[in-house]
Amino acid sequence: MPEVIRSGAVRLLINIAFFQAGWLICVIVSNEVAALAGFALVGAHLVLVSQRPAHEALFIGLGTLLGSLMDGLWFWLGVLVSPEPYSGLIPVWLVALWALFLTTPGHSLAWLAAHRRLVFLLSPVAGAFAYWSASQLGAVELRAPLLGLLAIGMGWLLLFPLFLSWSQHLLREPAAS
Template identity: 40%
Template sequence: MRLLLNSCLFNLAWFGCVYWGNGAALLVPVWAGLHLWQSARPKAEALLLISVMVGGALLDSLWMLTAVFIFPGQPWLLPFWLLMLWLAFAMTLNGYLSVLKGRVWLQSLAGALAGPFSYWAGQQLGAVQFGAPLPWVLLMLSLAWAALLPALFLLNQRVYGVTHEKTLFGAG
């Protein structure tokens, strides 16, 4: 039930941030506060959330500075709603995405498929424009996210100081 709630909250946050922008993004810190309040290790979780949010913002800023991403009305600064979207995403690593822990190939596959799809959907809703041909943008995003999602799970392990002994298909 908790994973389902985390999934629903993330998807609501994603749609709210992408469709309504900064106004909806103001609700993400409220969710983060509740998330940290119920966390068994709030300091570790806060470190993870901040690290993912800052790292994601740096990555998207790089895409923006190289004109791969163009955000309407944001000529040089990453939109606030996108920063909050990274915060919301960070809350899924120990939430509904936790089913991927210890499954590096599935993390990579999930990243390669879901990462580009998320940006493409955002482009379809008018939140971002692509400054390069769509196939190239999707390929770049797919490669980046295939490496990024496993790296975020590794960061999660380091922050929490645990390892996950699972194979590709389950407990090892």
């Protein structure tokens, strides 16, 4: 079994690379194969990057559940529409995308914890922008783009500060011995 990477800078770069690659795969391919690739990247993150894999797996699982419920609401209300049929609450590639995203609050986005005001300014904009980008790539459709993006932004305004706070408590690296 590979050893966890010790260098914080290398772990940060891997976290960024895994998330960006996973986002592109999930959004461009947007099917079950993309979901498998996304979940594989989450697994690789837990093995190579995470300093507390059990805690982080719990964090990712809980966050993925909440994010998927929020997206399920958007699909149910017609804010988001899938161009492809799917079974379940939301398309499985989107569940994988949530899991991938939740690898970032404890790593590449952890710096935001020291800038709480910035969290509340950036999260609705960045969250909505990600969905708009996915819609431009054909992964989802926004029925009423302006209202939909406002609703999605408000959802991110609620969820991301919560995720960041949870990550600071659950993923705090163990003290060196």
